[in-house]
Amino acid sequence: AQTVTQSQPEMSVQEAETVTLSCTYDTSESDYYLFWYKQPPSRQMILVIRQEAYKQQNATENRFSVNFQKAAKSFSLKISDSQLGDAAMYFCALDKLTFGKGTLLTVNP
């Protein structure tokens, strides 16, 4: 069975600072996708970043980047230059089927 664990239920960061959200996972597959999704109070899940397991290079999307450690089954999200609009619940996901419980990110002005 696949599992995704987000060990930080809540995190906070000062505006313009950097924050890292943790995610570990377990799967017996060798090829898979990992995702970070953001869910603001509007409820809609928004794809932040995607990583294909067979690619060793860490994915980046503007201020968002990941640290993908396949052997350790770790997939952390780094948000640089945090903005007030980054405040949301962040979910780590493995393929389509398995999501972590989420990390609530607060951005302090």
Place this chain on the structure above:
Amino acid sequence: KAGVTQTPRYLIKTRGQQVTLSCSPISGHRSVSWYQQTPGQGLQFLFEYFSETQRNKGNFPGRFSGRQFSNSRSEMNVSTLELGDSALYLCASSIGQAPRGYTFGSGTRLTVV
């Protein structure tokens, strides 16, 4: 380009009733997945449909069912509602089955009283 549309946005039902939720995917998307989101359990996968066929199913009782029509629109049905079925139900669509990322709708908030 219209996003994923879920209707209704909010729904209140009584225990024992049944409910049908609707999801219209992005035009051209043929895969639709459904999820249940609750504060206690987080996001849980319900099922996935592709080209009118159920491709994957999560660990939910048979009271939860779904279908997909030829235009890729999908419906989800829950029969004999229980209080524990109160949740946000999210639908997501993608072009194909490969999990390269998918677009979510805003969800239907179901409250069972």
